[in-house]
Amino acid sequence: MLQINTRTTLLQPEADTQPIAVSAEVSPSSWPNLHAADTHVVSATSHNIRRLTVLRLLRNPSVAAGGALLSLIIIAAALAPFLYPGDPLSMVARPLLWPGQNAAFPFGTDSLGRDVAAGLFHGARVSLLIGVVATSIGVSVGILVGATAGYRGGWIDDVLVRVIELFQTVPSFILLVVLVAIAQPSILTVTWAIGLVTWPTIARLVRAEFRVLREKDFVMAARSLGFGHGRIVIREILPNALPAIIVTASVMVATAILMEAALSFLGLGDPNVVSWGSMIGSGRELIRTAWYLTALPGVVIVLTVLALNLIGDGLTDVLNPRTGVER
Amino acid sequence: MATLLDIQGLTISFPNATPVKDLSFQVAEAETLAIVGESGSGKSLTALALMRLLPKTADITDGSIRFAGEDLVNIPEPAMRERRGRDIAMIFQEPMTSLNPVLTIGRQIVEVLRLHRGLTRAQARREARDLLDLVRIPDPDRCLDDYPHRLSGGMRQRVMIAIAVACRPKLLIADEPTTALDVTIQAQVLELLDRLRRELSLALLLITHDLGVVGQWADRVVVMYAGRKVEEAPPEPLFNDPLHPYTQGLLAASPRLHDDLHYRDSRLSEIPGSISSAVKEKGCPFVPRCPQRRDVCRTVFPDTTMAGLGRSVACHAVTPTIATGPSLHDAAVRL
Amino acid sequence: MTLLSVSDLTTTYTSGRSAVHAVDGVSLEIARGETIGLVGESGCGKSTLGKTILRLVEPSGGRILFDGEDLTALSEAALRSRRKRLQMVFQDPFASLNPRQTIGEILSAPLAVHGVKSRAERQRRVDDILARVGLPPDSARRYPHEFSGGQRQRIGIARALILEPDLIICDEPVSALDLSVQAQILNLLAELKQSLNLSLLFISHDLSVVRYLSDRVLVMYLGRIVESGSHTQIWHRPLHPYTKALIDAVPDPTRRRYAAPLPGDLPDPRSVGGGCRFAPRCPIATEICRTQDPALRAAAAGHHVACHHAEPALVS
Numbered sequence: 001m002l003q004i005n006t007r008t009t010l011l012q013p014e015a016d017t018q019p020i021a022v023s024a025e026v027s028p029s030s031w032p033n034l035h036a037a038d039t040h041v042v043s044a045t046s047h048n049i050r051r052l053t054v055l056r057l058l059r060n061p062s063v064a065a066g067g068a069l070l071s072l073i074i075i076a077a078a079l080a081p082f083l084y085p086g087d088p089l090s091m092v093a094r095p096l097l098w099p100g101q102n103a104a105f106p107f108g109t110d111s112l113g114r115d116v117a118a119g120l121f122h123g124a125r126v127s128l129l130i131g132v133v134a135t136s137i138g139v140s141v142g143i144l145v146g147a148t149a150g151y152r153g154g155w156i157d158d159v160l161v162r163v164i165e166l167f168q169t170v171p172s173f174i175l176l177v178v179l180v181a182i183a184q185p186s187i188l189t190v191t192w193a194i195g196l197v198t199w200p201t202i203a204r205l206v207r208a209e210f211r212v213l214r215e216k217d218f219v220m221a222a223r224s225l226g227f228g229h230g231r232i233v234i235r236e237i238l239p240n241a242l243p244a245i246i247v248t249a250s251v252m253v254a255t256a257i258l259m260e261a262a263l264s265f266l267g268l269g270d271p272n273v274v275s276w277g278s279m280i281g282s283g284r285e286l287i288r289t290a291w292y293l294t295a296l297p298g299v300v301i302v303l304t305v306l307a308l309n310l311i312g313d314g315l316t317d318v319l320n321p322r323t324g325v326e327r
Numbered sequence: 328m329a330t331l332l333d334i335q336g337l338t339i340s341f342p343n344a345t346p347v348k349d350l351s352f353q354v355a356e357a358e359t360l361a362i363v364g365e366s367g368s369g370k371s372l373t374a375l376a377l378m379r380l381l382p383k384t385a386d387i388t389d390g391s392i393r394f395a396g397e398d399l400v401n402i403p404e405p406a407m408r409e410r411r412g413r414d415i416a417m418i419f420q421e422p423m424t425s426l427n428p429v430l431t432i433g434r435q436i437v438e439v440l441r442l443h444r445g446l447t448r449a450q451a452r453r454e455a456r457d458l459l460d461l462v463r464i465p466d467p468d469r470c471l472d473d474y475p476h477r478l479s480g481g482m483r484q485r486v487m488i489a490i491a492v493a494c495r496p497k498l499l500i501a502d503e504p505t506t507a508l509d510v511t512i513q514a515q516v517l518e519l520l521d522r523l524r525r526e527l528s529l530a531l532l533l534i535t536h537d538l539g540v541v542g543q544w545a546d547r548v549v550v551m552y553a554g555r556k557v558e559e560a561p562p563e564p565l566f567n568d569p570l571h572p573y574t575q576g577l578l579a580a581s582p583r584l585h586d587d588l589h590y591r592d593s594r595l596s597e598i599p600g601s602i603s604s605a606v607k608e609k610g611c612p613f614v615p616r617c618p619q620r621r622d623v624c625r626t627v628f629p630d631t632t633m634a635g636l637g638r639s640v641a642c643h644a645v646t647p648t649i650a651t652g653p654s655l656h657d658a659a660v661r662l
Numbered sequence: 663m664t665l666l667s668v669s670d671l672t673t674t675y676t677s678g679r680s681a682v683h684a685v686d687g688v689s690l691e692i693a694r695g696e697t698i699g700l701v702g703e704s705g706c707g708k709s710t711l712g713k714t715i716l717r718l719v720e721p722s723g724g725r726i727l728f729d730g731e732d733l734t735a736l737s738e739a740a741l742r743s744r745r746k747r748l749q750m751v752f753q754d755p756f757a758s759l760n761p762r763q764t765i766g767e768i769l770s771a772p773l774a775v776h777g778v779k780s781r782a783e784r785q786r787r788v789d790d791i792l793a794r795v796g797l798p799p800d801s802a803r804r805y806p807h808e809f810s811g812g813q814r815q816r817i818g819i820a821r822a823l824i825l826e827p828d829l830i831i832c833d834e835p836v837s838a839l840d841l842s843v844q845a846q847i848l849n850l851l852a853e854l855k856q857s858l859n860l861s862l863l864f865i866s867h868d869l870s871v872v873r874y875l876s877d878r879v880l881v882m883y884l885g886r887i888v889e890s891g892s893h894t895q896i897w898h899r900p901l902h903p904y905t906k907a908l909i910d911a912v913p914d915p916t917r918r919r920y921a922a923p924l925p926g927d928l929p930d931p932r933s934v935g936g937g938c939r940f941a942p943r944c945p946i947a948t949e950i951c952r953t954q955d956p957a958l959r960a961a962a963a964g965h966h967v968a969c970h971h972a973e974p975a976l977v978s
Contacts, residue, residue, distance in 0.1 A: 216757055217752045217753075217754055217757040217758035218757065218758050218759055218760040220713070220718055220750075220752070220758075221750065221752060221758050221759075221818075221821065222760075222771075223718055224716050224718055224745060224748075224749060224750045225745060225746075225749070225771070225772040225775065225821070225825070226741075226742040226743065226744075226745030226746060226772070226775055226776060227742075227771070227772075227775055228742065228775070231771075231775065235763075235771070236760055239760075239762040239763075240760070240761065240762055365840035365841065365842060366840055479927045479928070481927055482927065509703035509704055509867060509928065510703070510867065510869070510908060510911040510912060510913075511703065511907055511908065511911045511922070511923065511924040512703075512927065512928075513911065513913070514911045514913070514920075514921075514922035514923065514924075515922040515924075515925070517913075517922075518919075518921060518922045521919060536840065536841060537913060538841070538915060539912060539913025539914055539915055540913045541915065542913070542914070542915020542916065543913045543914060543915055543917060543918060543919065543920060544913075544919065562915060566915050566916075576842065577841060577842060580841060580842055580844070580845035581841060581845075581870075582845070582848070582870045582871055582873065582874040583870035583912060583913075583914075584915070588874055589873075589874060589893065590697075590848075590852035590855075590856075590874055590875050591877075594849050594852070595845040595848055595849055595874065596845065597842070597845035597846045597849060598842040598845070598846075599846075601810045601811075601812055601813075601840075601842075601843055602840065602842075603810050616842075
């Protein structure tokens with residue numbers, strides 16, 4: 001019955017522009033079904049899935065709000081080297097200036113006289129960079145492992161699932177701390193470490209999606225057409241698993257940012273760059289006297305994570321196959 | 328026979344579509360009325376409307392559904408809930424999804440009996456066993472303690488029927504009851520439904536797309552196309568002398584009715600196009616596919632005209648005086 | 663001339679410790695340009711048989727000779743190159759098309775895989791096949807969800823045809839379609855089959871559809887062929903009681919309130935005993951049926967049946 005509902009939007013313009021000769025004389029050589037009205041009836045609203053999805057995304061309130069917020073943060077990160085060209089770790093003023101005390105330092109200074117505003121702007125760069133790159137690493141590894149396990153099945157699947165479980169039984173943050181402690185803390189090692197502890201989430205998801213999708217008739221059809229495994233995985237299955245992956249990835253960026261903040265808070269971040277987590281960490285001893293030192297970066301982290309989660313929620317609504325455009 | 332269900336001018340609307348328009352028909356006590364149509368004809372939606380179980384976005388915007396003299400369109404929901412299951416029951420196409428997988432069969436029947444007939448647990452269990460016996464389930468005692476997934480499709484449909492008739496309803500709506508079943512099982516289930524109709528004097532509203540089922544089991548047939556009733560007739564005249572061009576096309580296109588056709592010598596007759604072309608039509612929804620269309624068909628939906636005993640048709644091309652379309656065989660063999 | 667010759671094919675599904683022979687020692691032959699109908703109820707293994715012939719499901723025994731070459735002996739890579747000659751049309755026109763590819767992508771990918779390098783050539787052949795199955799040329803730019811069920815099935819047929827195969831296995835190609843559209847697709851298949859001299863294996867539960875489109879018919883019950891014969895033999899002189907019951911069970915509007923011809927359910931394939939698999943439901947079963955499994959034997963020229971009691975019909 002729902003079909004009626006959706007069909008109304010898919011109308012055809014040329015269904016009855018010419019008379020249909022049902023009882024027309026039929027000779028074996030001219031088959032009128034090849035020119036039956038139905039065959040020329042294609043929905044007039046020629047919408048491309050991708051364009052339609054983008055439109056629906058923009059109209060979604062969660063995505064719009066999250067997107068706006070995230071754009072502000074991205075702009076801040078992009079402007080940081082122009083607004084605050086110097087090293088944000090250098091001492092520039094009297095320590096512990098409160099926000100508003102000095103117009104040159106709108107967010108005040110910390111106990112070492114470093115500009116908090118410069119720290120927040122430059123910190124956005126670090127947080128976003130680590131969030132995005134670590135997630136890319138996690139997603140890539142996750143897709144590789146999950147797709148292999150889900151598509152191949154059998155003993156390969158068994159082995160890979162054990163590996164995934166091994167990673168998931170160790171609390172991910174403890175694993176992260178261990179990894180960073182073994183390697184020297186730097187942006188590079190922190191990013192890799194976060195990527196390495198987050199991939200199992202994606203791997204499990206991709207494996208589950210692949211196990212369902214590989215049984216679909218269109219994959220069966222691809223096999224019957226003689227497609228190779230690579231083509232089937234990349235062209236046929238992966239695009240259909242992508243919505244679920246994108247939704248999870250948006251939330252993983254938020255998780256990665258939080259992990260980096262937590263590491264820096266514990267002093268395990270890169271000591272040579274300023275990040276929101278390290279700002280909170282260094283402001284923590286002064287929380288009674290100069291609470292803004294922890295509150296400001298804290299608020300920024302909350303807003304960033306909120307923005308990403310909003311986008312994730314909106315993406316779920318739009319891309320979820322059950323409620324989405326493509327049935 | 329007394330009229331049990333009288334539907335007049337039923338119109339069902341979604342915010343942006345009207346899938347059932349101005350539908351009228353009657354069901355007498357203990358008769359089998361079949362509604363036949365393709366997907367998108369509005370037949371299942373009509374069934375849901377009778378139960379007042381339409382999806383939230385759909386609404387009955389016009390018309391009346393009089394059941395035993397009472398208009399079901401306007402009675403409050405609690406009163407309707409009481410009618411459901413007790414006066415009107417329904418079975419669905421897919422018996423697996425309509426049974427709760429985590430409860431035993433016995434539990435599900437007992438629940439209905441206690442709710443509607445106020446039986447004690449022991450009484451209800453005894454009654455449940457009798458019901459399973461009634462629908463000819465072998466070894467009903469064991470079946471009571473089984474879970475739905477342990478039964479075959481045919482057996483599950485029998486259980487659904489047992490639940491549906493548990494409260495001795497006056498009307499049983501069967502929405503494609505055999506579509507998901509194999510032919511040999513299909514015949515068993517239809518035979519069972521017909522036996523129950525006689526023994527419990529049920530009226531049966533059989534909703535189907537299968538013309539063979541209709542011809543074999545229905546007393547009267549309503550043919551629907553894109554939300555409209557286009558023809559109504561007893562099965563024999565309908566099959567021997569269909570009046571509406573859609574009915575004619577449908578019968579002609581059915582290989583089942585033309586035993587001797589083989590692809591090496593002849594083509595099947597076909598209706599061009601598909602039902603989706605009907606949605607925007609102001610007049611008759613069949614216009615884009617109709618071989619007999621006229622100008623008036625595009626703008627005005629034809630009135631339903633009587634065409635003999637128990638027969639009516641809604642078509643501009645059929646006038647009451649010359650209410651004889653080409654016969655089935657004429658329509659079939661256009662080679 | 664025999665195009666496909668399947669002998670003693672067996673497909674086993676194992677789940678946990680129990681094994682089910684979904685296809686159990688099936689042999690069949692398809693000549694070039696011939697249509698074979700394969701009828702049976704759901705769960706009888708007819709779909710599995712179709713997929714096993716294409717090795718989409720791996721057989722556990724038997725041979726599949728296609729044009730003289732044993733497909734079961736081929737490596738995966740070698741099999742891939744043979745695939746262009748055997749194609750399949752699926753039941754569900756919604757599930758069998760990748761929702762994220764345009765029709766043009768769906769139809770040209772097989773050409774690219776099988777070595778048609780030139781983009782223009784691929785384009786030409788896509789346009790050609792679209793016209794052939796009766797779809798407008800601009801379909802190539804559209805996505806599957808923009809088409810109705812019947813149109814999607816045309817796309818499925820176009821995809822099966824684009825590599826110019828010799829044999830197409832049609833797995834219930836019209837059972838998901840509305841009656842008025844079924845006739846369109848059946849006519850299309852019949853026309854394409856004749857003009858391209860294709861062989862078809864037409865799998866369906868609907869006898870009337872098989873009857874229309876088949877030269878020879880195989881009746882399958884619980885993984886076995888129980889009767890095979892020409893389309894007239896099966897319909898006018900059915901020998902196996904199951905075939906008779908299947909024919910009788912087809913709802914016929916001219917017969918009012920006709921009693922169901924066959925009691926009972928399709929039994930669980932895991933629990934088949936030593937005798938004839940149909941014996942528990944068979945109206946004429948005797949002691950021998952419960953103990954001895956009847957083999958498929960010739961009852962007339964081109965007419966085979968697996969039943970202990972099919973003799974009388976042979977005499978008459």
